[in-house]
Amino acid sequence: MKIAFPHMGTLSIAFMGALRNLNVEVVVPHRAAKNSDLLGLKHSPEFVCLPFKLNLGNFIEALNNGADTLVMIGGSGPCRLGYYSVVHEQILQRLGYSFDFIRTDNPDQLKSIVQTMREVSGVHSRIRLVREFYFIMQRLDALDRLDWMAHQTRPYEIERGAVTRLRNTCIELIDQSRNWSELRRVMRAIKQKFQALPQDTSRKIVRIAVLGEIFIVLETVANTHIEEKLGEMGALIERGVTIANWFNERVHYAPWRRNQTKRAKRLAQPYLKNNAGGESLLSVGKTVEYARRGFDGIVHLLPLTCMPELIAQVIMDKISRDYRIPVLHLSFDEHVTEMGYNTRLEAFMDMLQRKKFGRTINRNK
Ligand code: SF4
Numbered sequence: 001m002k003i004a005f006p007h008m009g010t011l012s013i014a015f016m017g018a019l020r021n022l023n024v025e026v027v028v029p030h031r032a033a034k035n036s037d038l039l040g041l042k043h044s045p046e047f048v049c050l051p052f053k054l055n056l057g058n059f060i061e062a063l064n065n066g067a068d069t070l071v072m073i074g075g076s077g078p079c080r081l082g083y084y085s086v087v088h089e090q091i092l093q094r095l096g097y098s099f100d101f102i103r104t105d106n107p108d109q110l111k112s113i114v115q116t117m118r119e120v121s122g123v124h125s126r127i128r129l130v131r132e133f134y135f136i137m138q139r140l141d142a143l144d145r146l147d148w149m150a151h152q153t154r155p156y157e158i159e160r161g162a163v164t165r166l167r168n169t170c171i172e173l174i175d176q177s178r179n180w181s182e183l184r185r186v187m188r189a190i191k192q193k194f195q196a197l198p199q200d201t202s203r204k205i206v207r208i209a210v211l212g213e214i215f216i217v218l219e220t221v222a223n224t225h226i227e228e229k230l231g232e233m234g235a236l237i238e239r240g241v242t243i244a245n246w247f248n249e250r251v252h253y254a255p256w257r258r259n260q261t262k263r264a265k266r267l268a269q270p271y272l273k274n275n276a277g278g279e280s281l282l283s284v285g286k287t288v289e290y291a292r293r294g295f296d297g298i299v300h301l302l303p304l305t306c307m308p309e310l311i312a313q314v315i316m317d318k319i320s321r322d323y324r325i326p327v328l329h330l331s332f333d334e335h336v337t338e339m340g341y342n343t344r345l346e347a348f349m350d351m352l353q354r355k356k357f358g359r360t361i362n363r364n365k
Contacts, residue, residue: 001024001025001068001069001100001120001122002025002026002027002066002067002068002069003019003024003025003026003027003067003068003069003070003071003102003120004026004027004028004029004058004059004062004063004067004069004070004071005026005058005070005071005072006029006054006055006058006059006072007029007031007054007058007219008051008214008215008218008219008243009143009218009219009220009243010143010147010171010218011140011218011243012028013139013143013171013174013175014136014137014139014140014143014243015136016028016175017135017136017139017175017177017178018132018133018135018136018139019120019121020178021132021135021178022117022120022121022123022128022129022132023121024120024121027062027065027066027067028062029057029058029059029061029062029065030061031221038053038054038057038334039056039057039058039060039061040052040053040054040055040056040057040058040059040060041053041057041334043056043060043091043095044056044091047305048080048305049080049303049304049305049306050215050216050222050303050304050332050333050334051081051084051213051215051216051219051222051303052080052084052087052088053334054215054219054221054222055072055084055088056088056091056092059088059092060092060095060097063092063097063099067099068098068099068100069099069100069101069102069120070088070089070092070099070100070101070102071101071102071103071104071116071120072084072085072088072101072103072104073085073103073104073107074086074103074104074105074106074107075104075105075106075107075108077277078275078276078277078278078307078308079277079278079307079308081278085101085103086103088101089101102116102119102120103116104116107250108250108251109250109251110130110133110251113133113251114126114129114130114133117129117132117133133253134253135179135180135183137244137247137248137253137254138180138183139174139177139183140243140244140247141244141254142174142177142183142186142187143171143174143244144242144243144244145187146167146170146171146174146190147167147239148239149190149191149194150163150164150166150167150194150231151227151231151236151237151238151239152236153194153197153199154228154231154232154236154237155203155205155231155232155234155235155236156199156200156201156203156205157197157198157199157232158198158199158200159198160232161232162197162198163197163231164228166193166194166197170190170193173186173189173190174186174187174190203234203361204234204353204356204357204361205234205235205236206234206235206236206296206297206349206352206353206356207235207236207238207294207295207296207297208230208235208236208237208238208295208296208297208298208299208352209237209238209239209240209286209287209290209295209297209298209299210226210227210230210237210238210239210240210298210299210301211240211241211279211282211283211286211287211290211298211299211300211301212241212279212283212299212300212301212302212309213278213279213301213302213303213306213308213309214241214243214246214278214279215303216301216302216303216332217239217240217241217301218241218242218243222303222332223301223330223332224332224336224338224341226299226301226330226341226345227239229342229345230299230345230349233345233346233349234349234353234361235349235352238290238295240282240283240286240290241279241282245257245260249261260282260286261281261282263285263289264281264282264284264285264286264289265281265285266285267284267285267286267288267289268281268284268285268288271284271288271315271318271319272284272285272311272312272315276307276308276311276312277307277308278306278307278308278309279308279309279312280308280309280311280312281312283300283309283312283316284312284315284316284319287300287316287319287320287323287325287327288319288323290325291319291323291325292323295325296325296326296352296355296356297325297326297327297328297348297352298316298320298325298326298327298328299327299328299330299348300312300313300316300327300328300329300330301330301331301332302329302330302331302332303331303332303333304331304332304333305333306331313329316329326348326351326352326355328344328345328348330344
């Protein structure tokens with residue numbers, strides 16, 4: 001069996017380690033260089049959101065490269081994501097591909113995830129499967145910590161691009177770790193590498209929170225590397241949605257950790273009482289949280305036609321007025337031009353720096 005699953009940020013790196021331990025052969029699709037290159041565009045309904053098109057393109061490429069089994073989450077709820085695997089399956093069958101489709105019907109339950117791992121690997125020992133699942137979670141945590149270190153360091157880097165290059169090298173180190181003790185050793189080494197990176201900590205920086213639909217926030221190709229660009233322009237980024245928290249709030253692998261959704265729900269109450277699906281509640285609640293924490297601005301990323309985030313967008317504008325915190329909404333589809341968004345990011349940074357320091361800051365000073 002050769003399995004494939006779609007990309008979402010560094011999720012595939014986290015899963016690959018455990019799947020290798022379970023002797024599962026994985027076909028990893030390449031990432032498109034930009035949204036307009038997507039293989040899935042041609043066969044997707046035009047109005048559907050970008051994650052659907054990216055996922056379909058990943059599946060087509062994996063099948064062309066020899067995969068025979070596709071894996072994806074299903075589920076229910078206000079967002080359309082739960083139905084996507086069914087529609088993908090139908091489109092791919094109509095295109096003439098022959099394959100098996102394994103879907104995690106209830107990704108909110110550990111039982112359902114372990115069952116998927118059993119189907120994929122043929123391993124029956126529940127203890128072994130749960131242990132490998134926890135290893136995946138440890139790798140997700142490590143990748144999130146790596147991104148956190150990159151966000152903290154990037155605005156101070158002396159050589160432009162040095163943090164991004166280091167991050168990419170560190171992802172490979174994390175990918176090579178085969179068990180928890182190796183992973184801990186790798187993370188200690190990574191921390192030292194970041195500390196050793198030449199930095200100018202006297203720079204004036206602005207703090208920006210990145211919120212929005214989880215796929216677009218995490219998938220750097222889809223969002224045209226927004227976090228890297230903002231960091232290199234002199235912004236310290238905090239990402240409000242992470243895949244490790246997404247899993248933890250469903251399967252509680254780190255029960256001592258603060259539940260971000262519950263906290264966001266409490267903060268969102270004056271504006272949004274019920275979850276409108278996707279990350280809408282997090283986007284609204286965390287806008288309030290970051291405004292109270294004194295952040296300088298919010299960048300909100302959403303796919304075009306994403307109903308949950310469109311609801312959040314309207315409410316975030318009200319919070320922006322109430323708390324006097326600038327919010328920049330950027331919506332993504334295959335027609336986005338990177339140059340156009342670069343101009344909007346530069347204008348946003350310019351405005352935040354003038355608001356905070358009374359002038360634009362030259363990054364190299
Ligand atoms: S949250 Fe929005 S973008 Fe994400 S899958 Fe659902 S509808 Fe699509």
